[in-house]
Amino acid sequence: MELVLSLGIGVLVGSGVWLILRPRTYQVIIGLGLLSYAVNLFIFSMGRLTVNKPPVLSGSEAIDPASFADPLPQALVLTAIVIGFATTALFLVVLLAARGLTGTDHVDGREPER
Amino acid sequence: MIPGPEHLVIAPIVIPLVAGALLLLFDDRERRLKATISMLTALALLVVSIALLRITHADGVAENGRVVVYLLGNWPPPFSIVLVLDRLSAMMLVLTSILALPSLVFALGRWNKAGPHYHTLFLLLLMGLNGAFLTGDLFNLFVFFEVMLAASYGLMLHGSGTQRVRAGLHYIAINLVAALLFLIGVSLIYGVTGTLNMADLAQRIPQVAAENQMLLETGAAILGVAFLIKAGMWPLSFWLPTTYTAAPAPVAAIFAIMSKVGIYVILRLSLLFFDGTGASANGFGAQILFIGGMATIVFGSIGVLASQALGRLAGFSVLVSSGTLLAAMGLLEVRVTAGALFYLVSSTLAVSAFFLLIELVERGQDAIANVLAVTMEAFGEGEEDEEIEDEVGVAIPGTLAVLGISFAACGLLLAGLPPLSGFIAKFTMLTAAFNPAGMGVGGAFSSASWWFTAMVILSGLAALISISRAGIRAFWAPVEETVPRVLLVEIIPVGALLALTLVLTIQAGPIMRFMEATAESLHDPRAYVEGVMQAPRIERAEPEATR
Numbered sequence: 001m002e003l004v005l006s007l008g009i010g011v012l013v014g015s016g017v018w019l020i021l022r023p024r025t026y027q028v029i030i031g032l033g034l035l036s037y038a039v040n041l042f043i044f045s046m047g048r049l050t051v052n053k054p055p056v057l058s059g060s061e062a063i064d065p066a067s068f069a070d071p072l073p074q075a076l077v078l079t080a081i082v083i084g085f086a087t088t089a090l091f092l093v094v095l096l097a098a099r100g101l102t103g104t105d106h107v108d109g110r111e112p113e114r
Numbered sequence: 115m116i117p118g119p120e121h122l123v124i125a126p127i128v129i130p131l132v133a134g135a136l137l138l139l140f141d142d143r144e145r146r147l148k149a150t151i152s153m154l155t156a157l158a159l160l161v162v163s164i165a166l167l168r169i170t171h172a173d174g175v176a177e178n179g180r181v182v183v184y185l186l187g188n189w190p191p192p193f194s195i196v197l198v199l200d201r202l203s204a205m206m207l208v209l210t211s212i213l214a215l216p217s218l219v220f221a222l223g224r225w226n227k228a229g230p231h232y233h234t235l236f237l238l239l240l241m242g243l244n245g246a247f248l249t250g251d252l253f254n255l256f257v258f259f260e261v262m263l264a265a266s267y268g269l270m271l272h273g274s275g276t277q278r279v280r281a282g283l284h285y286i287a288i289n290l291v292a293a294l295l296f297l298i299g300v301s302l303i304y305g306v307t308g309t310l311n312m313a314d315l316a317q318r319i320p321q322v323a324a325e326n327q328m329l330l331e332t333g334a335a336i337l338g339v340a341f342l343i344k345a346g347m348w349p350l351s352f353w354l355p356t357t358y359t360a361a362p363a364p365v366a367a368i369f370a371i372m373s374k375v376g377i378y379v380i381l382r383l384s385l386l387f388f389d390g391t392g393a394s395a396n397g398f399g400a401q402i403l404f405i406g407g408m409a410t411i412v413f414g415s416i417g418v419l420a421s422q423a424l425g426r427l428a429g430f431s432v433l434v435s436s437g438t439l440l441a442a443m444g445l446l447e448v449r450v451t452a453g454a455l456f457y458l459v460s461s462t463l464a465v466s467a468f469f470l471l472i473e474l475v476e477r478g479q480d481a482i483a484n485v486l487a488v489t490m491e492a493f494g495e496g497e498e499d500e501e502i503e504d505e506v507g508v509a510i511p512g513t514l515a516v517l518g519i520s521f522a523a524c525g526l527l528l529a530g531l532p533p534l535s536g537f538i539a540k541f542t543m544l545t546a547a548f549n550p551a552g553m554g555v556g557g558a559f560s561s562a563s564w565w566f567t568a569m570v571i572l573s574g575l576a577a578l579i580s581i582s583r584a585g586i587r588a589f590w591a592p593v594e595e596t597v598p599r600v601l602l603v604e605i606i607p608v609g610a611l612l613a614l615t616l617v618l619t620i621q622a623g624p625i626m627r628f629m630e631a632t633a634e635s636l637h638d639p640r641a642y643v644e645g646v647m648q649a650p651r652i653e654r655a656e657p658e659a660t661r
Contacts, residue, residue, distance in 0.1 A: 020291065083257070
């Protein structure tokens with residue numbers, strides 16, 4: 001499970017970094033999307049990987065923390081997803097505005113001279 | 115004890131949030147009402163932050179420093195989110211609200227008519243800034259950072275136009291990547307220590323096992339990169355001059371404090387986390403801060419010398435100021451830090467005034483005015499505004515003289531020449547760098563001090579050359595004089611900011627004592643950590659605001 005998760009994060013980060021270094025705005029936004037998925041998975045993994053363990057305590061009896069998943073990274077991921085979604089949507093609007101105003105989808109707003 | 119002061123801590127976050135949301139209910143045509151509400155909000159913020167400053171620094175005595183902790187949700191301290199108010203955060207709150215008022219007044223002239231929701235975005239930016247200064251939780255810091263940035267995207271694009279959208283695209287992309295780095299850093303630190311409370315982290319980091327040390331330092335370094343992008347350290351700073359130049363003048367004026375947010379966080383976290391008690395060397399990353407700061411000063415100074423347009427000159431001045439602060443922090447001397455804090459206040463006020471002034475000066479050269487006219491037309495409000503302006507605007511006699519004097523004052527401040535506060539700030543930093551043990555004691559000083567002195571003085575020279583050249587070109591060279599049409603509400607904010615630097619100069623003694631007390635508590639964060647960890651819960655259960 002660790003291997004699959006780390007490979008997944010690695011592939012997402014690799015593709016994301018390559019894409020945000022590309023010259024087209026659409027590639028940049030997809031790259032940012034992939035990177036944010038990778039980061040969300042990474043935050044999640046920082047709470048240690050567990051299977052079949054609830055994150056919420058039940059009842060008030062004495063509990064063994066080892067039999068529960070860490071709920072905090074899950075809450076953090078939730079916040080990060082919401083914020084990432086909102087800012088990416090905002091970036092999309094600016095991207096479209098830039099396309100409309102400059103007439104090109106190059107990140108610098110003009111085609112490079114060859 | 116009266117319940118007031120305790121709840122006052124959260125007021126700088128709640129007031130702009132509520133007022134900003136309230137403004138959404140009104141149509142954008144109700145400009146006078148909206149402007150009144152946001153001005154009142156900014157005034158309230160100023161009053162609240164000054165009251166908070168008085169709480170942390172009671173009677174102006176260094177020993178009376180207080181750390182006020184506000185437990186959100188009334189959980190016992192290491193859990194949940196806390197707001198922490200100490201001298202540094204109170205100082206930054208006051209500085210924010212001091213910048214907010216002139217910027218809002220300036221925007222009354224014309225900018226708040228150039229697009230929708232100006233005041234709402236502005237107030238949300240203030241909320242994000244205040245939250246970032248107050249929070250005692252690493253992840254909550256991320257949330258407030260994003261609130262601040264989201265509002266700043268809107269403000270930066272305010273008024274639209276090709277150049278602004280193009281610069282905004284880069285600005286947003288860079289900040290989104292920085293946000294991801296922030297998250298990676300935060301989660302690495304959480305993975306190693308199991309806590310996000312800053313005070314709790316300060317206690318746990320020295321106890322981190324040796325095999326996890328590298329992971330922790332990686333996390334801290336990645337986190338640091340995210341803040342250094344914000345602060346504009348070379349080579350992470352190429353976006354900054356372009357963005358600040360493209361932003362509308364009153365927005366650029368408040369952006370002057372946004373790069374200081376990065377500086378604030380680095381100053382707070384590096385001294386809190388790596389105080390030399392654990393396996394980490396004393397001041398992890400201090401050398402990188404010093405070298406990076408020096409490189410930023412060099413880059414900024416070259417930029418200042420090379421700038422033809424006034425806007426870029428101001429943008430590079432922001433970089434020089436950031437670089438000086440980073441290098442001063444890298445020296446890890448209490449008294450240098452005190453000087454740097456003074457410099458932070460002085461240079462932020464100066465740069466802010468400079469950004470406002472530039473728009474007025476360039477209006478005489480017709481460039482900005484034309485752009486503005488086009489954007490106003492695109493927004494569908496041309497004629498109507500002109501009429502209103504004619505009623506309100508009174509052409510001030512001797513406009514050019516007033517502008518010229520303000521320009522000269524900005525030059526003196528940025529170059530660090532007497533008699534204004536820029537000189538005092540640089541002088542205290544350099545004195546402290548050469549007398550680490552105290553005045554007259556002597557003792558060895560490092561080569562770093564020599565380099566620091568040389569760079570600070572050379573950057574001042576660069577600023578002086580460049581600003582006097584720009585001043586001559588703007589005020590003396592034109593053959594046919596076109597007197598810029600300046601409204602009273604636009605020149606008063608500039609004057610007010612410059613007057614504040616004069617106050618800084620005259621009151622330098624008590625203010626320096628405050629800065630020294632602040633720097634001492636920063637370098638010895640025990641009071642901060644204990645204050646947070648032993649904060650008493652309120653027994654009576656009562657509903658509190660949460661995020």
